[in-house]
Amino acid sequence: MATIDDPLQWLRAPCVMGVLNATPDSFSDGGRHLAPADALARLAAIALEGAAICDVGAESTRPGAAPVADGEQLRRLDPILEAIAGGSPVPISIDTASAHVAAVALDVGAVLVNDITAGRGDSAMFATVAAHGAAICLMHMKGDPQTMQDAPVYDDPVGEVCAFLEERLRRAVDAGIPEAHVVLDPGIGFGKRLSDNLALLAHIDKVAAIGRPVVVGVSRKRMFEPLIGRPVQERLAGSLSAGLAAVRRGADVLRVHDVRETCDALNVLRAIEEAR
Numbered sequence: 029m030a031t032i033d034d035p036l037q038w039l040r041a042p043c044v045m046g047v048l049n050a051t052p053d054s055f056s057d058g059g060r061h062l063a064p065a066d067a068l069a070r071l072a073a074i075a076l077e078g079a080a081i082c083d084v085g086a087e088s089t090r091p092g093a094a095p096v097a098d099g100e101q102l103r104r105l106d107p108i109l110e111a112i113a114g115g116s117p118v119p120i121s122i123d124t125a126s127a128h129v130a131a132v133a134l135d136v137g138a139v140l141v142n143d144i145t146a147g148r149g150d151s152a153m154f155a156t157v158a159a160h161g162a163a164i165c166l167m168h169m170k171g172d173p174q175t176m177q178d179a180p181v182y183d184d185p186v187g188e189v190c191a192f193l194e195e196r197l198r199r200a201v202d203a204g205i206p207e208a209h210v211v212l213d214p215g216i217g218f219g220k221r222l223s224d225n226l227a228l229l230a231h232i233d234k235v236a237a238i239g240r241p242v243v244v245g246v247s248r249k250r251m252f253e254p255l256i257g258r259p260v261q262e263r264l265a266g267s268l269s270a271g272l273a274a275v276r277r278g279a280d281v282l283r284v285h286d287v288r289e290t291c292d293a294l295n296v297l298r299a300i301e302e303a304r
């Protein structure tokens with residue numbers, strides 16, 4: 029098994045992680061990239077639009093989504109994995125909580141596993157990532173996609189999320205994953221109320237203080253509905269505003285559907301910061 033020399037070589041903050049969902053039921057773009065030609069065209073577009081990495085997933089994690097068996101995930105991923113094996117135009121992250129699915133993707137060239145369970149969903153995940161020399165994104169989630177929005181409650185959302193991420197980081201390192209190969213995600217929208225999401229976005233610096241790069245995913249999230257009253261496909265302004273605020277507070281990677289627009293916004297922000 030070949031290992032990866034530097035699985036976070038692509039991460040030059042702030043940067044964009046584009047999303048490619050090979051699912052029929054994702055809340056934002058479900059069903060749009062199931063055909064091989066559509067999936068490959070989206071992968072090429074994500075690279076051209078400026079993404080540093082593409083996050084590929086075959087299991088919806090929207091509220092209420094049911095788990096998807098490994099075999100079905102791999103069936104949906106097959107055309108994308110073939111493309112990766114042939115040489116992807118952009119580094120690939122595999123969005124899965126399954127160690128088996130992760131291993132298949134890593135074997136053909138993925139460099140990062142984006143695990144919304146932070147290694148809790150499959151006891152073999154940390155060992156799999158360590159064996160491949162890959163990177164892992166550890167995300168906070170209360171419950172699971174089927175239960176996470178059933179009245180979640182926090183006394184201190186920022187402190188509790190940071191404590192969880194610190195604990196999962198220790199577990200990953202103890203399992204053989206170099207700390208330098210770990211990135212963290214506070215899990216905006218995953219088992220959180222609007223007030224929790226806003227508190228986390230306002231204090232991303234506390235997550236960054238753990239000492240690892242921070243991924244933030246706010247793209248088209250349900251949290252924008254009470255804030256701006258827009259349907260999913262009309263939440264670009266909200267997504268950009270929240271994403272740029274997160275970057276100003278220490279986020280390193282924005283996980284987004286609207287790659288070109290987010291890259292443009294980051295380029296303008298970067299120019300302004302450099303002019304100070």
